[in-house]
Amino acid sequence: MKAPVRVAVTGAAGQIAYSLIFRVAHGDMLGPDQPVILQLLEIPPAMGALNGVVMELKDCAYPLVAGIVASDDPNVAFKDVDYAFLVGARPRGPGMERSDLLEANAKIFSVQGKALNDHASKDVKVLIVGNPANTNALITLKNAPNLNPKNITSMMRLDHNRAMSQIAEKAGSHTTKVEKVVVWGNHSATQYPDISYATVDGKAVKSVVDNDWYVDTFIPTVQQRGAAIIKARGASSAASAACSAVDHMRDWALGSNGKWVSMGVFAAGNPYGIDENIMYSFPITCENGQWKIVEGLEISEFSRDMMAKTEAELVGEREAIASLL
Numbered sequence: 467m468k469a470p471v472r473v474a475v476t477g478a479a480g481q482i483a484y485s486l487i488f489r490v491a492h493g494d495m496l497g498p499d500q501p502v503i504l505q506l507l508e509i510p511p512a513m514g515a516l517n518g519v520v521m522e523l524k525d526c527a528y529p530l531v532a533g534i535v536a537s538d539d540p541n542v543a544f545k546d547v548d549y550a551f552l553v554g555a556r557p558r559g560p561g562m563e564r565s566d567l568l569e570a571n572a573k574i575f576s577v578q579g580k581a582l583n584d585h586a587s588k589d590v591k592v593l594i595v596g597n598p599a600n601t602n603a604l605i606t607l608k609n610a611p612n613l614n615p616k617n618i619t620s621m622m623r624l625d626h627n628r629a630m631s632q633i634a635e636k637a638g639s640h641t642t643k644v645e646k647v648v649v650w651g652n653h654s655a656t657q658y659p660d661i662s663y664a665t666v667d668g669k670a671v672k673s674v675v676d677n678d679w680y681v682d683t684f685i686p687t688v689q690q691r692g693a694a695i696i697k698a699r700g701a702s703s704a705a706s707a708a709c710s711a712v713d714h715m716r717d718w719a720l721g722s723n724g725k726w727v728s729m730g731v732f733a734a735g736n737p738y739g740i741d742e743n744i745m746y747s748f749p750i751t752c753e754n755g756q757w758k759i760v761e762g763l764e765i766s767e768f769s770r771d772m773m774a775k776t777e778a779e780l781v782g783e784r785e786a787i788a789s790l791l
């Protein structure tokens with residue numbers, strides 16, 4: 467058995483965490499030989515509920531759980547952590563856009579960015595899930611100047627997985643046969659799920675589906691999937707969000723084996739001409755615990771317009787929270 471690593475989860479008594487923590491404890495993120503110490507953060511009114519989660523975790527008798535810390539103090543919950551899932555934030559309800567949460571949630575991430583900066587391992591891998599995830603990630607990063615900006619990312623994997631699933635279903639195939647999907651930009655209704663390079667069963671997706679389906683059905687379905695789930699379930703996606711969070715962190719830590727994934731990252735050097743001072747999702751591969759943008763892709767005029775639209779939204783969100791940066 468390896469030495470345990472420390473994994474923080476914020477919003478630990480919430481919906482997403484109720485799935486995420488148990489997946490991590492089971493070894494789905496770092497494998498069946500990697501013990502974990504779970505460091506769970508909540509706000510004071512939710513500490514009773516968090517205590518219930520801790521009781522259930524103990525009742526699972528997980529072989530990989532080497533310790534559990536439950537706290538309402540980010541300085542305690544982030545102490546020496548190697549991985550941090552920042553989930554704790556208000557979710558949206560029907561009729562809201564994720565950016566409507568900016569005011570309610572932004573301050574959480576300036577406080578937690580500082581706490582990560584002061585207490586986490588210097589190599590900590592951070593995934594921001596709480597919405598609006600990309601701009602909350604930017605706030606976290608700007609408040610953690612001692613951490614490598616490459617170690618702070620935002621969750622686009624749910625959009626990526628949604629896109630793969632829509633393609634597999636349309637093509638009568640399986641998600642395991644879908645490759646090279648990209649979701650560019652923001653985790654919002656402006657995101658650009660792009661099939662320009664995607665293949666299914668080894669064939670170009672563009673040769674398998676017609677362009678009208680792509681533009682009029684696929685893109686809006688992926689963009690609006692979160693809202694569709696809120697409408698159907700009366701609450702925002704939780705198990706699928708947790709699943710994507712595990713996928714994101716696992717691939718980042720253990721490698722994506724050449725597979726393309728989508729991650730919101732802070733990318734120096736204006737890749738694809740995108741503003742370098744936002745958290746933008748790109749096609750990514752992961753190896754040896756590092757992510758890397760897939761370079762040199764040809765960008766069509768349609769793609770360029772779509773990429774610019776979601777970039778402009780992120781620039782607008784950055785302006786709205788400029789005082790926290």
Ligand SMILES: NC(=O)C1=CN([C@@H]2O[C@H](COP(=O)(O)OP(=O)(O)OC[C@H]3O[C@@H](n4cnc5c(N)ncnc54)[C@H](O)[C@@H]3O)[C@@H](O)[C@H]2O)C=CC1
Nearest residue numbers: 477479480481482508554555556557595596597599621707
């Ligand atoms: N990036 C993505 O793809 C997705 C993001 N989300 C977002 O994830 C967030 C969490 O969603 P749910 O778990 O469904 O919400 P929830 O309301 O069930 O749980 C959130 C938890 O966070 C806690 N919390 C609030 N402020 C906190 C703070 N300062 N420190 C620690 N904990 C705090 C609350 O007490 C609550 O228990 C929401 O913002 C939601 O919109 C949801 C789905 C996908």
Ligand SMILES: O=C([O-])CC(=O)C(=O)O
Nearest residue numbers: 558597624692693702703
């Ligand atoms: O739509 C929401 O508010 C929750 C979320 O981010 C998603 O399901 O993608």
